[in-house]
Amino acid sequence: MIQVEHKCIKEIPVLHIFDGTHATEKLPTVFFYHGFQSQKELYLPYAYLLAQRGMRVILPDAPMHGERQAGESDMEQEIYFWDTVRGNIDELPILKAALDSEGLIDTSRLAIGGFSMGAITSFGMLAQYEWLKVGVCLAGSSYYGHFAKALADGVIKQGLQFPFDVNERILELAPYDLSAAPAKLKNRPLMMWHGKEDDVVPFQYSEKLYEALVEEDMSDNVAFIVDEKAKHKISMEGMLAGVGFLEEKL
Numbered sequence: 133m134i135q136v137e138h139k140c141i142k143e144i145p146v147l148h149i150f151d152g153t154h155a156t157e158k159l160p161t162v163f164f165y166h167g168f169q170s171q172k173e174l175y176l177p178y179a180y181l182l183a184q185r186g187m188r189v190i191l192p193d194a195p196m197h198g199e200r201q202a203g204e205s206d207m208e209q210e211i212y213f214w215d216t217v218r219g220n221i222d223e224l225p226i227l228k229a230a231l232d233s234e235g236l237i238d239t240s241r242l243a244i245g246g247f248s249m250g251a252i253t254s255f256g257m258l259a260q261y262e263w264l265k266v267g268v269c270l271a272g273s274s275y276y277g278h279f280a281k282a283l284a285d286g287v288i289k290q291g292l293q294f295p296f297d298v299n300e301r302i303l304e305l306a307p308y309d310l311s312a313a314p315a316k317l318k319n320r321p322l323m324m325w326h327g328k329e330d331d332v333v334p335f336q337y338s339e340k341l342y343e344a345l346v347e348e349d350m351s352d353n354v355a356f357i358v359d360e361k362a363k364h365k366i367s368m369e370g371m372l373a374g375v376g377f378l379e380e381k382l
Contacts, residue, residue: 134183136176141230144223145199147172147191149179159188160241160382163227165220165250166191169209171198175247181375187382188237190227194249195219210287211294213249214280214305220253221260221308228263241265243382245374247366248272248333252279256308259316266321266381268374270366271330273337276309277302314344321381323355325370327362353381 135155137148150159162182166172172191179189193200195216196209209216224244231237243266244254251272258267259274273279280302284294294301310316326338338356345351357373 134180136179142226144227145172145193146227147176147179147189149176149183149189149191151183151186154186156235158235158238159186160243161188161190161231161237162243162245162378162382163190163192163224165194165244165246165253166197167246167248167250168213169197169206170248173198178371178375181371182378185375185379187243187378190231192220192223192227194253207292210283211292213283214276214301217249217253217256218305218308220250221256224257224261239263241382243267243378245378246270246272248364252276252333255310258320258322259308259310259313262318264320266378268323268325268377269338270325270370270374271327271333271338271364272324273333274310274341275337276305276311278311279333279337280305311341311344314341314348314350317345317350317354319350319353321353321355321377323357323374323377325357325359325366325373327359327364327367329361329363332364 133152135152164175166175172193175191179191182189196204242264244257244264245268246254247270251269254267254269255274284298324338326335328335342356345354359367
């Protein structure tokens, strides 16, 4: 029976999904991150499908989201978008260490995945952590610098002001920018899904990264799935493709 456990790992609220018959075993594990102004509970269907296939799944709440939202306004969430992404990235080793100490994860079989902001997070994690084996990025962007500038311009057009130097903050994102150093992928399996009509995170970001990986002869383990009609919403076909990819590669 698939079980869902709500817990806090080092003050990070997560949902822990697993097959109860293998509750205490070291299992291949997927860390899956939600999108902007969303929360972990909305990705339980995805986690259930993965747990059915023998994987342990951890769904964290990102900073300023879900249980971790402490009255921040929509404006504040926009202004501190990249702080949220970096918070996710910096917290992953904490989650890994805690679960490893409990003997619950196979550290040679760890995967990362997410939708939208969660996919952006996942690209950054792949750039940072060589111990991740597989990545699934749904409607995201690895082009941190370019996308950060575009988002900042959008905030400024709304008449909002940043309480920090935007250009300095964008420069701080460089270590997480997989597009600037695609060799960091190191031929690890990566699946990208993106809708061509996406009006939030432009499709061209995924297309450009895939083309760069092909040009550098680093696409052997990369699957790029294009939905010709989808906007910024994962389709059932895309979700099932991600599940199948993780089942095969992890």
